[in-house]
Amino acid sequence: MCGIVGYIGPEGAAPILMDELSRLEYRGYDSAGISTIEKNKISIMKDVGRVKNLYNLDGIDDLTGTIGIAHTRWATHGKPSKENSHPHQDNSKTFSVVHNGIIENFHELRNMLEENGYNFLSQTDTEVIPNLIHYHYSKLQDNSVHGFLQAVRNCCLDLKGSFAIEVISSLFPENMIVVRKDSPLVIGTCEDEKYISSDIPAILSYTRDFYFLNDLEFALLQNNKATFFDTNLHEINKQTNNIEWTATASEKNGYEDFMLKEIYEQPTAIRETIGSKISIDSKCNFEELNFTKEYLSTIDKIYIIACGTAMHAGLAGKNVIEKLCRIPVEVDIASEFRYRSPIVNEKTLSIFISQSGETADTIAALKLAKHCGSKTIAISNVIGSSITREANYSIYTHAGPEIAVASTKAYTSQVILLNMLAVYFSEILETSDKDTIISIKKEMLDLPKKIEETFSCKDSIKEFAKKIYQEKDVFFLGRGIDETIAKEASLKLKEISYIHSESYAAGELKHGSIALIENGVTVVTVLMDKSLMEKTISNVQEVISRGAKTLVITCHPCDSNMFDEIITVPYTIQYLSPILAIIPLQLLAYYISKEKGLDVDKPRNLAKSVTVE
Ligand code: AGP
Numbered sequence: 001m002c003g004i005v006g007y008i009g010p011e012g013a014a015p016i017l018m019d020e021l022s023r024l025e026y027r028g029y030d031s032a033g034i035s036t037i038e039k040n041k042i043s044i045m046k047d048v049g050r051v052k053n054l055y056n057l058d059g060i061d062d063l064t065g066t067i068g069i070a071h072t073r074w075a076t077h078g079k080p081s082k083e084n085s086h087p088h089q090d091n092s093k094t095f096s097v098v099h100n101g102i103i104e105n106f107h108e109l110r111n112m113l114e115e116n117g118y119n120f121l122s123q124t125d126t127e128v129i130p131n132l133i134h135y136h137y138s139k140l141q142d143n144s145v146h147g148f149l150q151a152v153r154n155c156c157l158d159l160k161g162s163f164a165i166e167v168i169s170s171l172f173p174e175n176m177i178v179v180r181k182d183s184p185l186v187i188g189t190c191e192d193e194k195y196i197s198s199d200i201p202a203i204l205s206y207t208r209d210f211y212f213l214n215d216l217e218f219a220l221l222q223n224n225k226a227t228f229f230d231t232n233l234h235e236i237n238k239q240t241n242n243i244e245w246t247a248t249a250s251e252k253n254g255y256e257d258f259m260l261k262e263i264y265e266q267p268t269a270i271r272e273t274i275g276s277k278i279s280i281d282s283k284c285n286f287e288e289l290n291f292t293k294e295y296l297s298t299i300d301k302i303y304i305i306a307c308g309t310a311m312h313a314g315l316a317g318k319n320v321i322e323k324l325c326r327i328p329v330e331v332d333i334a335s336e337f338r339y340r341s342p343i344v345n346e347k348t349l350s351i352f353i354s355q356s357g358e359t360a361d362t363i364a365a366l367k368l369a370k371h372c373g374s375k376t377i378a379i380s381n382v383i384g385s386s387i388t389r390e391a392n393y394s395i396y397t398h399a400g401p402e403i404a405v406a407s408t409k410a411y412t413s414q415v416i417l418l419n420m421l422a423v424y425f426s427e428i429l430e431t432s433d434k435d436t437i438i439s440i441k442k443e444m445l446d447l448p449k450k451i452e453e454t455f456s457c458k459d460s461i462k463e464f465a466k467k468i469y470q471e472k473d474v475f476f477l478g479r480g481i482d483e484t485i486a487k488e489a490s491l492k493l494k495e496i497s498y499i500h501s502e503s504y505a506a507g508e509l510k511h512g513s514i515a516l517i518e519n520g521v522t523v524v525t526v527l528m529d530k531s532l533m534e535k536t537i538s539n540v541q542e543v544i545s546r547g548a549k550t551l552v553i554t555c556h557p558c559d560s561n562m563f564d565e566i567i568t569v570p571y572t573i574q575y576l577s578p579i580l581a582i583i584p585l586q587l588l589a590y591y592i593s594k595e596k597g598l599d600v601d602k603p604r605n606l607a608k609s610v611t612v613e
Contacts, residue, residue: 002086002100002607003027003072004185005202006166008176009193009223013068014060016206020195021070022051023250024202026258026405026601026608027100028074035087035096036065037173042096046071046085066223067176069166069196071098074607077106078123088127090134091118095169097133099126100198101162101183102612109158129165132158145172146233149220152177153233156216162360162611166196176221180213183611184358184386187211189240192224199356199609200243200382201250201401209240212384241384250401257600259404259496263586264455267448269409270416270579272398277420278441284424289377289393293428299349302329303374305337305365306353307610309407309491310414313578314353315484317418320575324426324436334361335613337368344372351377351421355402355410356609357385364613366390379417381410395421404601405608406496408586411488412451412579419444419575443573447580450570454583457567461584464551464565465591468522469497475516475523475543476503476585479536482526485553485578489524489585496593496603506539519547524585525563527554528577537562551588553581 003024007013013036021032032054033046043063047053051072054060071086078084086098103109106125109132114120118131137151152167162182169175178185178196188195188207195203200210211226213219217236218229228238255261277285302321304314311333318329332342334352338361344350350369354362357380366387370376378391381399388394397413423440426432468474474493476486486503493501504513506525517523523543527533533556540550540563550563555571569580593600 002074003198003202004069004098004100004164004166004196005198006069006176006178006196007194008067008221010066011193012064013066014063017068017070018051018054020197020202021072024198025051025072026403027198028072028607029602030075030080031073031082031085032071033085033087034063034068034070035098035168036063036068037168037170038063038065040170040173042089042093042168042170044087044089044096046082046087048080048082048085067168067173069096069098069168069176076102076612077125083122084124086126088122088124088130090130092134094171095130095133095167097126097130098166099129100164100611103128103159103163104161105159129155129159133167145175145220148172148175149177149218149229149233152179153218153231156181164198174222177218178213178221179216179218181215182360182363182386184356184609185213186384187213187219187221187226189226194221194223194226200245201403204243204245204250205247208243208245210243210384211238211240212389214389243383245401250403257404259406259408259590259600262402262404262409263583263590265400266409266412266583267451269397269399269413270451271448273413273416274420274444275398278423278444280438280441283427284420286395286421286424288395289424291425291428296425296429298347299327300347302327303337303342303344303348303350303369304329304331304353305334305350305362305369307334307359307361309411309488310353310355312484312488312491313411313414313418315487316415316481316578317351317422319481319484320419320422321425323575324422324432325429326431327425334359334365338365344369344374346373348374349377350374351379352387352391353379353414354385354387355381355407357382357387358609358611360611360613363387363390379414381413403608405603405606406492406589406600412582415578416444416447416576440573440575443576447572447576450572450580451583454569454580457569457584458587460565460567461587462591465588465595468549469592469595471499471522473516473521474499474501475521476501476526477506477509477523477536477539478503478526479506479532480529481574481577482528482532482536482581485526485528485581485585486524488578488582489526489589492586492589493592495606496589496598496600497596498598498604499592506536509539510542514542514546517543517546517548521548522551523548524551524553526581527552527556527558528581529574530556553584555580
């Protein structure tokens with residue numbers, strides 16, 4: 001949902017900003033813009049479309065300033081157009097601003113500013129910010145940089161909603177102010193340079209040392225100095241955090257697309273996420289949690305809350321936690337949970353899953369659960385992300401940066417982490433016998449090798465993709481854990497191929513949806529749970545009788561004459577089956593998208609991180 005970057009240092013800012021921006025484009029790609037300061041004058045260049053369009057703008061090479069801010073947009077207020085693109089400036093052209101988030105009270109602020117003589121050129125909520133800064137600055141009797149800071153702070157106190165903001169001013173050409181509230185922003189630092197970004201990967205090739213801001217903390221940045229202030233503008237100390245990710249982790253490294261690279265990174269992501277937490281001879285070790293039997297015995301319900309793919313990982317988590325720990329688990333969509341007045345109290349343990357750690361609904365749901373007295377665990381892939389700073393406890397997937405909008409390695413890493421958590425709880429609570437736990441651990445440790453073996457299905461999947469890429473509808477079926485895999489496979493297909501797809505619990509089909517099955521329609525069925533296989537096969541027979549074309553994903557022997565295509569993945573226990581079964585289905589979505597000539601990594605209307613409601 002929009003990406004913002006910034007630079008201040010001895011180098012020309014424009015090329016660095018464009019490089020940062022192109023790495024951040026997965027956050028939005030409707031329009032892009034850049035603002036620098038040359039000879040105490042603000043320059044702004046922007047255009048609709050992709051970041052690469054900026055390179056063709058007349059005069060872009062004349063931007064020689066060493067301080068600058070830039071933006072790539074995912075439109076919320078106002079259509080994608082040059083006027084609505086960021087950066088925005090105030091009427092006097094003194095302050096230039098990029099913003100990620102939503103200003104909920106922009107109508108009333110705009111009315112107030114219009115009454116005070118300000119004009120607006122765009123339909124955006126953002127344009128109130130530079131004008132409001134100007135409004136406050138002109139009321140202050142302080143022309144020092146502290147006055148600039150004070151004006152930005154007073155403006156932020158007037159704003160309702162979420163924002164990450166960078167501000168530069170022609171009056172203070174060697175200073176930049178950044179602030180965030182409920183929207184992501186990190187500050188990278190090295191010697192005499194500061195790099196600002198919505199996400200870490202965009203600036204990893206420049207630095208691995210980062211400052212993280214809490215809500216309504218302000219950073220005043222100069223080349224060689226970063227000074228931090230709380231909401232009352234009292235100076236505060238901040239330490240840098242070193243991030244282990246390497247710069248090459250956010251490059252394509254020879255792959256055609258990030259999504260394909262990330263699919264192939266899954267063995268490593270699983271291995272890294274397991275780390276040293278699982279071994280056959282000792283108990284699963286989550287030092288970050290340090291839960292006692294006494295505490296876990298008081299828990300009468302676990303909530304798992306997330307959005308999209310992360311929520312699908314949560315469904316796999318429910319299956320294993322309920323079976324191993326005998327605690328009821330409810331999985332909910334964050335945007336629903338937060339408004340349903342959920343029954344949460346100190347006996348509830350709430351787990352929030354978010355790859356980015358910045359999803360607005362998930363963060364809001366977490367705050368609600370905490371407010372109701374529940375202990376909260378954040379599962380994220382990004383160290384220092386907002387969700388991890390809000391939660392009582394944080395545990396991490398170690399999937400490395402995920403750049404493609406369609407989540408792949410984050411999902412499988414989340415599923416393995418939830419399985420590890422289930423084993424951890426169960427070992428403390430003594431709710432499962434030792435042999436069961438040992439066999440799960442062995443299967444976990446074997447998974448990376450089995451994922452490698454699963455990749456051998458690539459050619460068959462590619463061929464199947466060629467057969468069905470022009471279809472309008474595809475259906476996914478499964479029972480039990482297989483239905484959760486079908487849900488994720490269906491989401492993956494629709495988001496990158498734009499083919500309409502639905503997933504159904506196989507037994508539910510007869511209750512209405514089978515009316516949609518007609519000659520030639522493709523039905524993909526997941527058959528990983530042996531105990532439910534016969535039942536599901538009967539349902540597949542029903543769609544075959546109505547003319548459906550069938551693809552089956554299984555880890556069990558199956559009569560290959562029955563279906564149009566069978567992909568057999570290595571055997572694993574049903575708790576871990578989402579990790580193996582999803583791989584051919586991620587590849588199916590990928591190859592269909594490629595066959596259609598679409599932008600796999602940046603599908604239309606989507607953005608990697610959903611930081612607005
Ligand atoms: C996955 O392919 C999606 N693009 C999307 O559903 C995503 O999983 C969801 O927006 C949640 O994101 P998060 O994990 O960063 O919170």
